[in-house]
Amino acid sequence: MTRLTIPKTYKLYIGGAFPRSESGRSYEVLSAKGAFLANAAQASRKDARDAVVAARSAVSGWSGATAYNRGQVLYRVAEILDGRRAQFVEEIAASEGGSAAAATAQVDETIDTWVWYAGWCDKFVQVAGSGNPVAGPYFNLSVPEPTGVVAIIAPQGVKGGSLLGLTRVLAPALVAGNTAVVVADQSRPLSAISLGEVLATSDVPGGVANILTGSPAEIAPWLASHADVNALDLTGAEGLDWIDLEISAADTLKRVTRPEPGVPERSLDRILNAVETKTVWHTKALI
Amino acid sequence: MKDIEIQGRGFLEYAPAPESTSILHLQKSYGLFIDGDWVDGHGQSFSTISPATEKKIATIASADASDVDKAVAAARRAYDKTWSKLSGADRGKYLFRIARLVQERARELAVAESLDNGKPIKESRDVDVPLVAAWFFYYAGWADKLDYAGLGAAPRALGVAAQVIPWNFPLLMLAWKIAPALAAGNTVVLKPAETTPLSALLFAEILQQADLPAGVVNIVTGAGETGAALVRHPGVDKVAFTGSTGVGREIAKAVAGTGKKVTLELGGKAANIVFDDAPIDQAIEGIVNGIFFNQGHVCCAGSRLLVQENIHDEVVERLKNRLSTLRLGDPLDKNTDIGAINSREQLERIRTLSDIGEREGAERWSAPCVIPENGFWFAPTIFTGVETSSTIAREEIFGPVLSVLTFRTPAEAIAKANNTPYGLSAGIWSDKGSKILAVADKLRAGVIWANTFNRFDPASPFGGYKESGYGREGGRHGLAAYLTNATTKGGRK
Numbered sequence: 001m002t003r004l005t006i007p008k009t010y011k012l013y014i015g016g017a018f019p020r021s022e023s024g025r026s027y028e029v030l031s032a033k034g035a036f037l038a039n040a041a042q043a044s045r046k047d048a049r050d051a052v053v054a055a056r057s058a059v060s061g062w063s064g065a066t067a068y069n070r071g072q073v074l075y076r077v078a079e080i081l082d083g084r085r086a087q088f089v090e091e092i093a094a095s096e097g098g099s100a101a102a103a104t105a106q107v108d109e110t111i112d113t114w115v116w117y118a119g120w121c122d123k124f125v126q127v128a129g130s131g132n133p134v135a136g137p138y139f140n141l142s143v144p145e146p147t148g149v150v151a152i153i154a155p156q157g158v159k160g161g162s163l164l165g166l167t168r169v170l171a172p173a174l175v176a177g178n179t180a181v182v183v184a185d186q187s188r189p190l191s192a193i194s195l196g197e198v199l200a201t202s203d204v205p206g207g208v209a210n211i212l213t214g215s216p217a218e219i220a221p222w223l224a225s226h227a228d229v230n231a232l233d234l235t236g237a238e239g240l241d242w243i244d245l246e247i248s249a250a251d252t253l254k255r256v257t258r259p260e261p262g263v264p265e266r267s268l269d270r271i272l273n274a275v276e277t278k279t280v281w282h283t284k285a286l287i
Numbered sequence: 288m289k290d291i292e293i294q295g296r297g298f299l300e301y302a303p304a305p306e307s308t309s310i311l312h313l314q315k316s317y318g319l320f321i322d323g324d325w326v327d328g329h330g331q332s333f334s335t336i337s338p339a340t341e342k343k344i345a346t347i348a349s350a351d352a353s354d355v356d357k358a359v360a361a362a363r364r365a366y367d368k369t370w371s372k373l374s375g376a377d378r379g380k381y382l383f384r385i386a387r388l389v390q391e392r393a394r395e396l397a398v399a400e401s402l403d404n405g406k407p408i409k410e411s412r413d414v415d416v417p418l419v420a421a422w423f424f425y426y427a428g429w430a431d432k433l434d435y436a437g438l439g440a441a442p443r444a445l446g447v448a449a450q451v452i453p454w455n456f457p458l459l460m461l462a463w464k465i466a467p468a469l470a471a472g473n474t475v476v477l478k479p480a481e482t483t484p485l486s487a488l489l490f491a492e493i494l495q496q497a498d499l500p501a502g503v504v505n506i507v508t509g510a511g512e513t514g515a516a517l518v519r520h521p522g523v524d525k526v527a528f529t530g531s532t533g534v535g536r537e538i539a540k541a542v543a544g545t546g547k548k549v550t551l552e553l554g555g556k557a558a559n560i561v562f563d564d565a566p567i568d569q570a571i572e573g574i575v576n577g578i579f580f581n582q583g584h585v586c587c588a589g590s591r592l593l594v595q596e597n598i599h600d601e602v603v604e605r606l607k608n609r610l611s612t613l614r615l616g617d618p619l620d621k622n623t624d625i626g627a628i629n630s631r632e633q634l635e636r637i638r639t640l641s642d643i644g645e646r647e648g649a650e651r652w653s654a655p656c657v658i659p660e661n662g663f664w665f666a667p668t669i670f671t672g673v674e675t676s677s678t679i680a681r682e683e684i685f686g687p688v689l690s691v692l693t694f695r696t697p698a699e700a701i702a703k704a705n706n707t708p709y710g711l712s713a714g715i716w717s718d719k720g721s722k723i724l725a726v727a728d729k730l731r732a733g734v735i736w737a738n739t740f741n742r743f744d745p746a747s748p749f750g751g752y753k754e755s756g757y758g759r760e761g762g763r764h765g766l767a768a769y770l771t772n773a774t775t776k777g778g779r780k
Contacts, residue, residue, distance in 0.1 A: 128437070132762055134744035135421065142748045142762065230753070243544030250539030252708075253532070253551065253754045269772075276710075276752045277759050280727050282720075282737040 010040045010189070012047060012213060013196030015054030016206020022046050027214070029190060032097025040189045043214035048181065048222045051210035055149045055179040056228050058207030063146045063177030067122035070177060074118035076202040078111045084198065085111075088163060088191055095188040096162055106160050110167045116266050117171040124175065124271050137284040144275035146177035147255055148230035151223035153183050153216050154192070155236040161263040162188035163195065168263055169235050170209060172270035178231070181210045181223060185236070189213035216240055224248040231255035231274045235264055301614070304621045306408045310395045316346035317484070319354055319508060320491035322361035323501025328354050330509055335484055338405035339618050339627040339662040347484050350507035352516045355476070358505040359522040362447040362474040365502030370474050371444065375431030382427030382469060384497040389420040392493065396486055400458055401618040403485035405627030405663070406581050408619050418743055419462040425745035426466035429766050433471065436763055438772040444472030445548055445771060446524035451514040453530045454480035454629050455584040455685075459743075461487050463760045464527050465504060466745075471769035473525065476505045478517055482630045484508040515541075523547065525769060529586070532683075532709070532754050550758025550768045552586065552750055554683040555711030558704035559589030559740065560726065562697075563598045565716035569738060571605050574689070577714055577740035579613065579667050582628055583687040586755075587712035589740055591673075591680055593700050596693040603671055603691060610654040610667045617659075625656075625687060628663040637665050637686030644670050644679035649690070675706055683709070697722065701729045710752030714740045733759070 010029075011018040020026075023044035029037045041047075062070070081088070085107050093103040125143055132140040150173040155165030162185045173180045184192030196211045212219060217240050224232055224245040232249045234242050238259035249256050257273045264270065316332070318325040330349030337344055350358070370378070389396065396419070397412040406415070434440050448468045452460035457479055468475050479487035491506050507513055511534075518526045519541050528538050529552040542549055559577050561570050577589030594602050618626035628634040645651050649670040658664045665686055673680050673690040680690050694700040704713055713732040715723050723737045733751045736742060743749065748759040758768045 130748070130763055132744070132746045132748070134742070134747050136742065136744070138739065138742065140744070140747050142764065147752070246543035247540045250536050250543060253536060253539060253553070253756060255757055256543075276733060276757075277748050277750065277764055278727075278733055278735065278752075279748050280735045280737065281739055281742050281747070282723065283739050 010038050010193045012041045012043055013193060013211040014051045016200060031094045037094060038190060040213045043212040043219055045222045047212060048219050051181040051212060052149060052226050052228055054207035054210055055181050058179045058205055059148055061205055062179055062208045071118045071121035073203045074114055074121065074174065077198060077204065078114035080198045080202045081111050081114065087194060091191045091194060092163055095190055102160060106164050110164045113167050113266055114171055117175050120175050120271055124268060128272055137286055139282040139284055142277050142279040144176065145278050147274050147276050148178060149228060150178045150180045150231040150233060150274045151229045152180055152233040153220055153235060153237040154185055155263055156185050156216060156239055157187055158263055163191040165263045166192050169233055173274050174209060175271045176275050178274050179208045183212050183216045183219050186216055220245055221248060225251065227252050229254060233257040234259050301622045305617055306398055306619045306621060308398055308402065310398055313345055317488045318348045319350050320506040321358045335403055337402050338629050341661050344403060344485060347508045349509040350513045355507055355513065355516040355520060358476045358507050359447060359520050361502035361505050362476050363522055365500060366446055366474040369500040370503050371472060375433060378469060378472060379427045379430030381497060381499050382423050382430060382466060385493060386420045386423035386427060388493045388496055389423060396458060396489060399489055400486045404454065404457055404483050405618050405629050407623040407626045408621055410581060415456055415459045419458050422462040422466045422745045426470040430470040433770065436766050436770060438767060438770055442770040442772050445769060446473060447522060448473045448475050448525040448527060449517045449520060449523040450475060450477040450527045451518060452479055454483040455581060457483035458486035458490065460529050461490060467765045468769050471766055473769050474503050476507060476517060478507050478509065478514045481510045535756055551756030552760060553754065553756035554709055555586045555755050556591060556683055556707045556709045557587055557589045557712040558591045558593050559714035560593045560700045560704060561595065561602060562717040563595040564718050566718055570716040571609055573714065573716060573740045574606060575609055578689045579625060579687050580741050582626055584629060584685055585741065587734060589714050590684060590690060592689055592691045593694050593703055594691060596695050599693050606669060607652060613654060613667055615656040615664065615666060625667060628665050628686065631663055634663040634665060637684055637688060640679055640682060640684045641668060641688055647677050649673045649677060649679060675703055697726055701726060705731045708754040711755035
């Protein structure tokens, strides 16, 4: 006798909790071969706004944590993810198709990406900051700081990218102390929500990372125009009317990252896309 | 003060000491500087006037879309054929030449700037023009060291840069824009502000003296439409703008979906926070410098004074005393502290917002100074009893008007300071270093001055958070705004 399985209910990840969409909507997620996998929550405008509220309220804690602490928390994500590799391989293989080896490689690369970015937390300030030799008796230092709340459209429908693509845009946003609202790959969202479970059990404070599933075309305009969002990462928005999103973001002068095909590389630039340089002048006594 | 008045003359009255304008050899009219030559503009030419006298200085050409097109084409040709083929060392040598020429002609440039802009000669002479030379000198040295700019080996220039600058620091803003652009290997089309084109046109003569290859820098004068045509031109790769947040928004929209890289230096409503343990003498001078420097026409001006409640009365009284000694008048007079408001339009804006401040219940005090008959003037003004929600605590006035608010705790000071959509600058006054550093950490502003204000240096990055814009000018960061690494695809604009 085979045991009857207990399928998981895939929900959103907002403020450290897993709510259904307030709209009550869900959509069918199909395997690469067209078989039913799950009903994912279809996030609404209000879910997006709730996620921004959660992200905003998490900014001071996360950006105020020491860089060492943020690094350990992001490393912890890799640890917990590593312990659940089999589940992620299965989800990715089912939804993307392709070989188990390819799915395994994607999960491994995802884990390594978290490790890579974890290590940047207490280093990017030294690389991107500067001590400035001004012509006067001043101690003058420029340091990068988080910009605040980053809204992200994760890569959509990229082969080998349903989990890795999202990680490659989410992890760098968190390094500096930003909080994020990320819209997952619409057609293959399951591993993203499972990643939410990993984040929830990795000491990532609630609200630091918020994951929405549903239609990027529906959700993105609300994030682009939201006055409490500081930066808009359109990496996965190539298939959307992203120029309109950029125009909308200009109303509050958001920092915009333009679309990029495929899975983005790991890069310091991605961390620096969501930082502000603060320069502090301090007088020196004339002795 | 009254005790030491002698025969009706105040203690601090000085005989007039105007700087001579004989050092200037101005043309009656100026064309556009395109491809190394002066050409006529096809728009309606206009006059530039002295805001202190309302007298005409010169006739200025106006560039229409076809002129902008020619300028961009000239910049592209110069980029393709000349500038991108030069070694970094040679680009640097041109910039060093420019720095030296600015120093040689410093007095002339200062007089022209004060004449056209209305700022006191002591500021144009001691701040604007020396910083212009310093900016070119600093970036000259970067031109052959781009591998060390933090973008990996062999970063690339972007191409043609469209640069639109404001009227408050005409020549200095030109230097902030042109120096890093050329050092990084870009060519430039720059549009000076409509009311202050003069020093940019003198600068074009300096470029000729430096023998800078034709088309590397093109200067097109005109009003807002000229600037709009320039930043929207499909032939430009980079847009750099300093000016109002409203126009900055329009530019951000105009470049959406293009490949253009953008830096925006926009408005501000800086908090200048004075704690009760501040060195008060210095703080008073710093507050004055923070908001009355350059008639308050400064995007990073400390226009919101946040003073700890227990020293409010003392600070305000001392400020009033200090402001009563400021001399308002002829910008060319070496003793002048407060010059002319740059334009009638700006004067109207300052008056309107000040009237709103009064209507909303704040108490207005203006320094008792004699206002000259002609020209545009506004006496240094303080508003006390200002609420966080008051219009004059929220809107950028861009004039010599200070709004005073109070706070009790550092947390309240931080909350009030950050309670604005802007985030360009802030000031902190305290003798306690640990408090300064803690407060500086929490302020959402791109430049923070501790126990000083309105300091600028080419080595020091400058730029805003939030709706004060994005990108930095100055330092290595300012150079990076004109470069891309060889492998970049996508990325932040």
